Amino acid sequence: MTGRVGPDQVRTITCVGTGVIGAGWGAYFLARGFDVIAWDPAPGAEGRLRHLIDAAWPALTDLGLADSADRARLTFEPDLARACSETDFIQESAPEDLELKQDLLARIDAVTAPEVVISSSTSGYPMSDMQTRCAHPERTVVGHPFNPPYLIPLVEVVGGKLTSEDTVTWASDFFRYAGKSVITMQSEVPGFIANRLQEALWREALHMVNAGEATVEQIDLSITDGPGLRWPIQGPLLTFHLAGGQGGMAHMLDHFGPSLKSPWTRLEAPELTAELRDAVVDGCAEEAGDRSIDELVAERDAGVIAILRALGRV
Template identity: 70%
Template sequence: MTESSAPSNASAATPPTPPATPVPPATPEDVRRVACVGAGVIGGGWVAHFLARGYDVTAWDPAPDAGTRLRRLVDAAWPALEQLGLAADASTDRLTTTATLEEAVSEAQFVQESAPEKLDLKRELLAELDALTPAGVVIASSTSGYPMTDMQAEAGTPGRLVVGHPFNPPYLIPLVEVVGGERTDPAAVRWASRFYEAAGKSVITMDREVPGFIANRLQEALWREALHMVANGEATVGDIDLSITEGPGLRWAIMGPMLTFALAGGEGGMAHMLDHFGPSLKSPWTRLEAPELDRALYDAVVTGCDDAADGRAIADLVAERDRGVIAVLRATGRLRQDGAA
């Protein structure tokens, strides 16, 4: 979906009466047809991923040129997916774009919603998807921050609605975070986690809702500190990026920040690290409150990124990023023999 997109209101049907415990019509491992609703960067990335894993994909987006843009996105992602390793029956010919939302989900065995991050839009669209999708089929939202409890408020059968939060681009980054809302059936969460694993994803199944989930909260802390340093003239955009790519980012590609810090404690591990560096937690090293995003900071960040791009087009940067991520995955042994991360 584009930012101006709105639900189609293709159906005014009364939502079906919810069963006591929704039962998906297929096991996670037997799913063959996936519907992707929204064909922007995230939705299109999901389309590319599912096609590469050998699924039949139906896609819908209300934008007039959505089909053309989606095909371009899939074509751009395909070389990276070929390097990762395609499923034996993978083909871009298995993609069908539909004129209506109802057509997209009428035979779906799993639905991935990737509409813009607008709560009212999410609520309305998920309620419409719930009314149109076959009974018992799990519907997942790609939301990057909204709790499912807030999004499922208008759905007739909220028990089958879950969050399946990917990382951009979904066809390349393995992580997906799965969590339900207060009215989600725990069986739907378990089903979705199994499905994503069968589809080649690395899954974190969360047992409670956390605003921003896990990875986004960690990213956000780093992002806010970076903005403060730019705003205060303490570092340039280039300095900040280099500090990660040539510093902790190299370690994080192998193990996360917790184990990385544990190694800083030597043979004493995390306990020694905390004893030694714990007092520095009181030092003014971070400022988690977001800085004011005024015009000066906005321009500094945008200009800094333009300088860092050094004339390279977005498409060139995407291809460079994809090659780099694949190289890291391969170098760290995280590509399975079938090519899936």
């Protein structure tokens, strides 16, 4: 589109919504040397944003900052129109409420130059459902990150029915330029790819807790000390490919295919009763012990960095 800067020419990014995801995006973009303009109407949003960025900065410094990285390049703008008036790219990270996102994207669209790409951090809504009120829906796209966005590399990019192919290509190229690992999806799927896989594991975990078959700690340990150690290296399908030995996936499917009919999983979500909720919440509290949220975040960040370094991805 005429007037759109190239993906490698982006200098200023507007982060609309500064909760955990939006603030994480802000920290990441600052660490990569961009100017960041942030907008969020919630009372106290600026203070929470700066706190999260400060908390994330040691981890980002450990990973390696861009030469031009500077937290002073953050501007908090209380007026949405001004926040979007002079920017090269917008990342929206509002709460997961379809009506809210439809309205907010339309408001962003109305005050932003028509060539600027508007990306949404939605965890599951198709862009086709969110872009319905935009005057320029062709420049709206999903850029789905993972928490925390300042550490987890993956971004899933997919457009809606009214999104132009140029926008999807531009967004994918920009995220790669910004240092992300990008999946450009061929078509919309509610929840995208990774969240659908996460959801299957999450639902089965809830079933086991609900039935008293396993504790929260046992479920977490089964992944951290089990298959989770393999997944950062080769993913679940290549892991199963190796389970077939020299015969690979073909032998694995021939040999273990009948087990697909075994009652090893229950993909229907259980009723989230008060008892189930309390069991999960209490289990997490028991597993966390005396560690605060900040301490758990620092522990997680250090672990992710160690894995990334061990895998040569830094």
